[in-house]
Amino acid sequence: MKLKNSFFYTLRESVKDEDSGSGNLLVRSGMIKKSSSGVYMYMPMGYKVLKKIEAIIRDEMDKTGAQELLMPSLIPEDVYIQSGRREGFGNSMFSLKDRFAKPFVLGPTHEELFVLAAASRVRSYKDFPFNLYQFQTKFRDEPRPRFGLIRVREFIMKDAYSFDADLAGLDIAYKKMFDAYKNSFDRMGIDYKIVTADTGVMGGLLSEEFQAVTEIGEDVLVLCDTCDFASNIEVAACVTLEEASGADELPYEKVSTPNAKTIEEVSNFMGESSNQFVKTLLYKTDKEVVAVCVRGDAEVNETKVRKLLGANEINLAEPDVVVAATNAKVGFAGPIGLKIRVIVDTQVSLMRNFIVGANETDVHFKNANLRDFTPSFVSDVRQIKEGDVCPVCRQGHVGFKKGIEIGNTFKLGDKYAKALGLEYLDANNQLHPVVMGSYGIGPGRCLAALVEQNHDDKGILWPKEIAPYQVAIVVINSKVDLQNDAGNLLYSQLKQHGYDVLLDDRDERAGVKFNDMDLIGIPLRITVGKTIENNQVEIKGRSDTEVKIVDVDQVYQSVKEFFQR
């Protein structure tokens, strides 16, 4: 593309609106523009990057034999009611009515429609396996969009769905997709980790997330320093290595603890360390109110509690709920004498003579023991901490990193097939539900993650495969015919060799052009200036500090070498 007479702009100053480095750089470089909260326009340069990312994914999908199709965004609400997910998504679905007041939603994900599509074909076990995918716009009414393209309300997703007769077939299909995902992210040049994760509203048997490692990540990744254990913190198991305390169980007794509500306050007041305490938190699920007990220095992992109870939702109980359940002000809840179910963390079950709230304002019990109440569950419900022993190898210790979820693969099993009646006949003429997998990649998030991971104080540093243009030819003075002609000649020559080339032939000062090319992050720059009088131009990689002087007829060779290395 030649910049003169083209739609191209950059902003010199950063925008107030953007709360992330990538969002700011993408807006400043004229790649995207915010339309409303969490909704963006992709401008030509940004769209070009997006299409390159899509092309890589599409290529990898097609290689697995998956077939591309396109679903609508506008979907009758009934479809999600049937699958039971209308409630699960709740307010995060955009919903609307047509002129006859019939309810529709804008699709947040498309398992249901793919099941309906598959139903037109699936009759027999001979119809498997197959895999369908699309690039399509999803809508999710996020309560708080943020970080540029990271958390948005309208976004393109590549979603794929595999259909098989049984779990063995699903395993094969899943492995294919999993490998295709790895290939895709490797080709994009993203720094990522694969972690096991919660299945969330998707349900199913297994979920693994592809997480781009960046500081602004919203997920916490738990990684072992010794083995290859990697997990989203939501589902990271904790090992309890402590031995059960051998201490004699003493009778529990009341202790007055006026105004001491938090663990810190009580432990200061009583002069005991926080790991002698048991913290009791009340949670409200969609079914009940429960109490969860963890050691004073631990935190509750809400996902583990939710899964243990088979609940869809879980929230810390509001103060009035706590007061009603404990007959005490918030801060004095304890397991003894509670009328609701109590969940005890494994670590707590090994403690003796611990301190807990007494369900009476300003009072705690000391010397409490497990025998003093009846837990409904003793289970791992605490949050893993940095430095904890790895739950898999039990040798190494875990560290945390922050990540952005750029891809997710699910073994769904027969959940959707059962809900929506997608069945086939086996060789013995028996009906069975179809076994599915679903696989998503967010190309916009990949784009944003790449910028987060690859930039400097001048702008973006696109990986070679992703850059909107591979080569930028900067004509220093476009009024000098010699320079202009040479620039145009190189431009058409490199294009003929298949390179994506940008010719900066604008009537701007050199500094402006250099800064713009750095900002938009073109990997290789060719500068045509005064040296053209000696038939020479300069070549410089975006992240190089030194320029190379090259004869004009050697330019193609140098470019080729640059992209091969």
Add this chain to the structure above:
RNA sequence: CGGGACGUAGCACAGCUUGGUAGUGCACUUGCUUCGGGAGCAAGGGGUCGCGUGUUCAAAUCACGUCGUCCCGACCA
């Protein structure tokens, strides 16, 4: 959904306290000079001051409402 802040030209902001001619920098147009890392000078164009209602002789400025945006939290494939 709770708490806070902000809304004035394409972008970033001042003006508001104490009501009276709408301003600055960048960007844009024209001219001259300049021309290898975001040029200088000069002359210009561009504004329903988010929107509505009220108070007032008079509202960007005060009051109330409303919409939008951002931040913190809650929430969240």
